[in-house]
Amino acid sequence: MAVMRGLTIIVFLTICFIFISNSVSAESNLSGAYVVTELRDEESALLFPSDLSRITATFNEMNVSGSAGCNVYSATYNETGDKLTISAPISTLMYCDPGVMESEAQYLKNLEKVTHYKIIGNNLFLFDVGNHPVISLTKPKEEIIIPFPYDTPxxxxxxxxxxxxxxxxxxxxxxxxxxxxxxxxxxxxxxxxxxxxxxxxxxxxxxxxxxxxxxxxxxxxxxxxxxxxxxxxxxxxxxxxxxxxxxxxxxxxxxxxxxxxxx
Known part of the structure; x- marks a missing residue:
């Protein structure tokens, strides 16, 4: 009886360890800074943000934030395995070029559609319920820090x-x-x-x-x-x-x- 109880405890602890390891691994994989490379509109057609409408996303401690192209935004997210949901983003209210604003509106709308994700190398793909990759992102190359008097007016x-x-x-x-x-x-x-x-x-x-x-x-x-x-x-x-x-x-x-x- 004692042996069975001991085996039960070992099995339980092993399952807990696997669950915790997977959770930590998933969080570690998703966390980080990304740049958007592709967006899909309501007809699933691809939109390609220009360099002047650079859209970014930084996932960190259940929050995602960055530049939507013109305005900065933030939202919360929940992640379980490869499942992912993102809350309605809040953003500033600046106005930019109409093309930039169009991409921005589509991006913020697509964030709320996300149901799951996949990571391949440095690329992150966010899918909707129909398994369409509504947002594609990539980790930018590490940039060289330029000596400059930053934060100096x-x-x-x-x-x-x-x-x-x-x-x-x-x-x-x-x-x-x-x-x-x-x-x-x-x-x-x-x-x-x-x-x-x-x-x-x-x-x-x-x-x-x-x-x-x-x-x-x-x-x-x-x-x-x-x-x-x-x-x-x-x-x-x-x-x-x-x-x-x-x-x-x-x-x-x-x-x-x-x-x-x-x-």
Missing amino acids: YILMKIQKDNRYTYAFLAIKTIIEFHPDGSITGNGGCNELSGTYNMTESEITFGPITKTKKACNKSRINQEQMVMDVLKGTVLYEITGDTLFFKDAVGESLAEWKVYQSD
């Missing part, structure tokens, strides 16, 4: 205007700040700015920059628009002491920024 000193390099209105306090997670924030002098960027050792490529919709005087609006024109596409950059320079492809100056010391 810079105030605009000079900027190109009508093909002339001119001094900015310092009183307007046009400020930008780069963050190591690939986001940029700041103030154009009137509205709050936010967006994304990719950086190499000599270039910065900006994603869509969004802004709030405050009404300000003409001077502020004009300087803000000049900044929005500079924060587009790819610029060359140099850092000398506490000054950050933006230049175009032929080396012409676009903007000059200085580390901002708040009062």
Whole structure:
């Protein structure tokens, strides 16, 4: 009798160990940061997000969050084996290019359709109840950390205007700040700015920059628009002491920024 009881306990503990191991393994496999590569619309046709509407998802401790292309979002998820359900996402309310907004809306809608998932190598596939892969993602290649004064506010000193390099209105306090997670924030002098960027050792490529919709005087609006024109596409950059320079492809100056010391 004692032997049987001992065997029962051993079997029970073995089952518990297998269950816990599988749970930990599943969580470890799903956890991480991904970039969306494919989406399907309501007719199961493929949509391919462009580089400027980069959609990301980071799974961590039963939460998924990231960029939906224009706005940042977050949701909770439940995972059992390969079964997966995701709650209705909440997101910010910025507006971007209509094409970006279309992909974003489809992505957020598809998240709620997910019922199970599959991981193949670095690729994550999220399926709906009909076993259609409504979202396909991949883990991005590990990026080299570029030496840069991240999380440092810079105030605009000079900027190109009508093909002339001119001094900015310092009183307007046009400020930008780069963050190591690939986001940029700041103030154009009137509205709050936010967006994304990719950086190499000599270039910065900006994603869509969004802004709030405050009404300000003409001077502020004009300087803000000049900044929005500079924060587009790819610029060359140099850092000398506490000054950050933006230049175009032929080396012409676009903007000059200085580390901002708040009062």
